[in-house]
Amino acid sequence: MIDTSGNQLLWQAVLMRVLQDIRDVNRGVDGYSHFISASRWIGTYPSREFSEVCALAGYEADFIHPRFLRIVRETQARLAQRKCSDLVAAE
Template sequence: MRSETDPLACRTLWRRVLIGVVTDLCGTGVNHAGLHEAERWVGSWMSRDFQEVCELADVDPDRTHAELSALLPLSPKERRAEVRERRHGTWELRDAA
């Protein structure tokens, strides 16, 4: 039996993965291990996994990595404030939800 894959549903799924990373980076609803895992996954350089998730989410990997890695030096509280501010701008992930 063959099933059709809905490209929009796939893109939405991978965008939600990225939104989950942002949520984890902001320390919302995760333990410290989840926060640190998100920080490692974003990292100071773009991993192959990061690039692939961005491509599947149909977002620019370079821009997304630059924006997420810019959050890393901030505290979780500062990250939440920054994300709230960016949600009102042109941040690429804002339309993903």
């Protein structure tokens, strides 16, 4: 039997990196760029690629996707709130 734990750890690391890219939006231009890329990859619905990465990581995409999507939306709300605050402060 083949030990797949190393492969699972690799794909889990990929998902963790996506999660970091979503959360670290405040790291300047690169942080925002990574956030945009990660949030597009996550999408509104789990893509075939997202589902495959989750499966390779040993996770169910139907369980992981809503949680990632919630974090994306929370981050977007914080960004919108910050932009509004910046506009009010500029007046």
